[in-house]
Amino acid sequence: MEQSLRVKVNGQDLRREVPPRLTLADFLRDRLRLTGTHLGCEHGVCGACTVLLDGDAVRACLLLAVQADGREVTTVEGMGEPGRLTPLQRAFLARGAFQCGFCTPGFLATGEALLRSGRRLTRAELPQLLAGNLCRCTGYGPIVDAILEATGSR
Amino acid sequence: MKSAAFDYERPTSLPEALDLLDRHGEDCKPLAGGQSLVPLLAMRLARPRLLVDLDRVPELRGFTGQAAGAMTTNAQLERRAGDLPPVIAAALPHIGHFQIRNRGTVGGSLAHLDPAGEWPALALLLEAELTVESKRRGRRTLSAGEFMRGPLTTALAADELLISVSWPRWPAGARWAFAEVARRPGDFALAGAACTVIAGRTRAVVFAVGPLPQVAGDGGFEVTGDLHASAAYRREVGKRLLDRVMTQAAI
Structure with a gap:
């Protein structure tokens, strides 16, 4: 059964219905098309999918999207842009x-x-x-x- | 690497969480920080029908110098390192990478019970007590030794939840040492050992070498080999780490 998810991603408030098994990494990449978050190992070893959750670095592959409910996610797309790098x-x-x-x-x-x-x-x-x-x-x-x-x- | 489908509940109180476990038993799995469970789901080594996310159960939070609620993260404890027994403070940086510690919890580590985990070793070393609860049978308190049954296997019944872990007050003048060997800092230990000397009594634990953390005695310890290290390697390195921590703690 799909779950309702409210999450702020790169400053934007979103509301989506997601299956509970969807990881945060797959939510970002496949549902939001924020493909800057990369998936290497998908089990927490390589760190390529690291994003900020309420400012803390976490593995997006080790988090279900539903666990980000009510929280704020920052991906590489939210860190700077061409001409205005961090x-x-x-x-x-x-x-x-x-x-x-x-x-x-x-x-x-x-x-x-x-x-x-x-x-x-x-x-x-x-x-x-x-x-x-x-x-x-x-x-x-x-x-x-x-x-x-x-x-x-x- | 995509998990099978499951349902999801996010209770907001302990009675609600225990009621879910009571109703779903073996079909459900509690979700703490997810740093071990989510990969198991992705590899389909675990296929629960229902995940019960404990993130919003306030009764599982909270930390005093001598006890931590099951949902306390390792990062939260690191920020309170000065209030902890120093051997716990020394072990915390070895628990995964800091990104993992931001999510991984004390209770999750104990309930998952990976033989390479630092928390099971610490619980055994400090003779910690684990409080567990079910809807039907209420609360009970287990020693670390009673709680640990085997690799990835605890005394928790399917309807039972780990609530908190507590350890004795750390006395002034107590001594300790902690050591582990891993491929990268933060990777799973290939062997580890820790020691306390409290009121003249020495207690040492070796972990990540066999099916469970073990109190070191005269009879040696049980070792197992796998892809990451052979049994012979673990016997040798475990023995050397034990020697090292016992020497360090004795000085």
């Missing part, structure tokens, strides 16, 4: 923090949550904090550089 996105661009780009939306969500947390980020702890996102191209160095640069710009 400081984190500008830093990713400047540092070459992506190659194929598959993991980038997840890293941006994780990075955004880290920046918003207000904690002082150090180079030494970033590998630990980024362990929940896999990148197969960059070797992570430029990603760490970009997040540190964005921290400095705040």
Whole structure:
């Protein structure tokens, strides 16, 4: 049986009927056509589908869409746009923090949550904090550089 | 990787949640943070007819320094690390990645009972008590040892819900150590161990090596091998981690 879902996505209040088994990731991608949220492993390991739920970084593949009822979701589409990138996105661009780009939306969500947390980020702890996102191209160095640069710009 | 269809209920009180479990029994599954259950659903290793989402049951929330409601997230506890026994505070960063800890709950980890889980090991180490409740039989309190029956298997009846977990007051001067080995920080432990020395009494637990976390004694411990690590690897690493935490806690 379909469930009624009220959720704010990238600032927009939505109301949809969804089957309970629909994950938040599939809701975003298939129902809202917000395909910036990528699906790699679909069981919480790769981090590509990371989005912000009420400001906290979460795995969109490990959440049912109905669990987001009454909450606010921010995807990569809600973070900036061409010509008006966020400081984190500008830093990713400047540092070459992506190659194929598959993991980038997840890293941006994780990075955004880290920046918003207000904690002082150090180079030494970033590998630990980024362990929940896999990148197969960059070797992570430029990603760490970009997040540190964005921290400095705040 | 898409789950089979199921119905969904989101009760807003404990009596309502227990009533759903009473009526649906084996056909239903409580949903806490979903960080273990949702992948099991996606892989169709679990196929409940009904999910009972506990997110809006206020009786399952709340935290005092000595007890946590089942729906307390690991991230909420991390923010209160100073109020926790230090061995719990040390273990929390190992529970998944921080994105997982934002959703994953204490009760969900205990009720799921993955042998590699940190919460089952902590509950056994600290001799925690688990309060469970059903509509028909009311509340009962189980020791961690009574609660854990086997890998992914607890003493919870189909109509019973884990309400909260409590642990003894952490005395001044108590000592502890925690260690685990995983491929990435936050991945499932391939072996782990933790130790407390409280009022001169040493208690050590080894986990992620066998079917359940185990209190370390003279008889060694049971190991199992799988795709991630062989039994021989787990025996060796488990033994070394036990040695390490017992040495660290003794100093």
